[in-house]
Amino acid sequence: MGRQWGPAMRVAEQAGCVVSASRAGQPEAGSWSCSGVILNQSPGLVLCHGGIFTPFLRAGSGVLTAAGATFLPGDSCSDDLRLHVQWGPTALSPTGRTERGRPRLCTPGCASLEPSPPARHRGRPLQPPHPAELLLLLSCPDFRAHFARLFGSEATEQWRFASSSPEDEMSGDEEEDQLRALGWFALLRVKHGSEEKADELRPAMAVVPLGTVPKGSPLLACGSPFGSFCPDIFLNTLSHGVLSNAAGPLLLTDARCLPGSEGGGVFTVRHAGALVALVAAPLCWKAREWVGLTLLCAAAPLLRAARVALRCLRPSTASLAALLPPEVGAPWGLPLQDPGPPWAAAAVLVECGTVWGSGVVVAPRLMVTCRHVAPREMARVLVRPTMPKHCRQQHPGQ
Structure with missing residues (x-):
């Protein structure tokens, strides 16, 4: 298994990260976090889930479901938004250099313990969080259209895609915000200080074109359950499965994901671990029963939308469109086999x-x-x- 999954595992762990959002000067307001994917090294481009940004939208979460809404500029969120991105030691440059400064502790509670050992991930020092800026929020219109067609909006359907179980307490507004942000993602840029170099991030990865991964193909999901909570153990947790089904860019996998894995990358074993999709909803509930499938949004159409949005926003971001990961490969040339009689299997x-x-x-x-x-x-x-x-x-x- 190691020989088959090895390249994809290395790519997944190098690309995985955690994104945290909080309000400046308001620690009592708490923070929101999700998983993300490092797309490119030189500008520090990161793609993550858009659900953590709903509390910061100036016009409220209703803007996400407005007719024709495909992307929103970064200034759609309030000025007090503060973003940080944290990745593991495997995302360092090939020279293996570590960054200056003391690594962040796993949880606030650990800070009260003195002396406090540096947080470590798999025996190596954990990277401290880096500040980042929001470039844009974007969605895949085809994903949203297929989701609406397949799952509908009637209460009688009894589908639920919240990040908690039906028994957990959640206000109607919170659940509605999660549903509105289901097909939305965010493109960030990591801010590099004077002593930090952009080449500390990994090189740009490759993306699999839509429709080129056959049903049943093995997939590897990389996310951080519970977001920024205790990344010492949860950062870049791997789970493998198969592509269970697909409806356009809306994909299903049986790879096990947990809350906080939203925005995590899903990679294929083929093409040396190219990016296939991002986790849109790690938990699905039907009539208060857990459905063991994870909802994915294909990466290729999502990045195409990002290129269009970057060119439309302003000249300062148009150049970033060319730095997004390219699509590689063609439809897999599977040998044609005799399907047998029409009733077979x-x-x-x-x-x-x-x-x-x-x-x-x-x-x-x-x-x-x-x-x-x-x-x-x-x-x-x-x-x-x-x-x-x-x-x-x-x-x-x-």
Whole structure:
């Protein structure tokens, strides 16, 4: 496994980071944090989730759902916004130099312990947070369109994409803000001091074009659960899975992600660990039951939107458009195979009253499914080749 996943793991750990947002001079207001991806070394470009910026929007979170809204300039947020980016020791330059200054402690509570040892990540000193500036907020219109079409907005659908479980206390406004920011991301630029050099960040990575990763391909997700809380252990946590399904730029994976992983990068084993997508929603709930799939937004269309936005904003940011990661590779040339008879290994939907589940057609008029999906007392079993939308309101079988 190490030989197969090694290159992707190295790229993921070098690109992973944590982004924190807070209000200047108001420590009592708390902070917000999420995962991010270091896109390029020289200008210090970082892409992260846009959900942590909703408390700072001058016009409120409703501006994210305004008709035609695809990007917002950095000054859309209040002047008291302060951003910091922190990455691990593997994101250092090839010379392995460390930065000057004492590394930040893992949590505020640790600061009261004296003497305080430097925070470490996997045995190496953890990098201190760097100040950053918000260049723009952006979204992928196709992602938002597919999300609205697939999941709808009716309460009867009972879908929930909050970063907490249904039992946790969360106000209606907070949950609405999270839903509005679901398809939004933020492009940041790390500020470098006089003693800090931009080459401390890793080189620009490569991005996989949309639609070139086949369904079932192995993926590696890199995020920091719980955001900036105790990065000593949670920074750049890896999880592997497969591309479970795709609807345009809206992707699903079974790679396990937790709250705080929003904005984390998802990489492919092919192309030496090229970037495939960013985590949009690490937790999905259906009728108060956890769905073990993570919602992703493809990186390629997102970066195309970023290039357009940078050129539209002002001359000072237009030059950054050329420094975003390029798309590499072409649709994978998978050998064509005889699909066999049309009924072979076809997945179908099986309905028995209020119970539904999946089945596999193994021969004409012969289908295999779990016994509890089709109990003996049910006289009528309905088999569908596709799943109608109304079935998402019922309890799924296995």
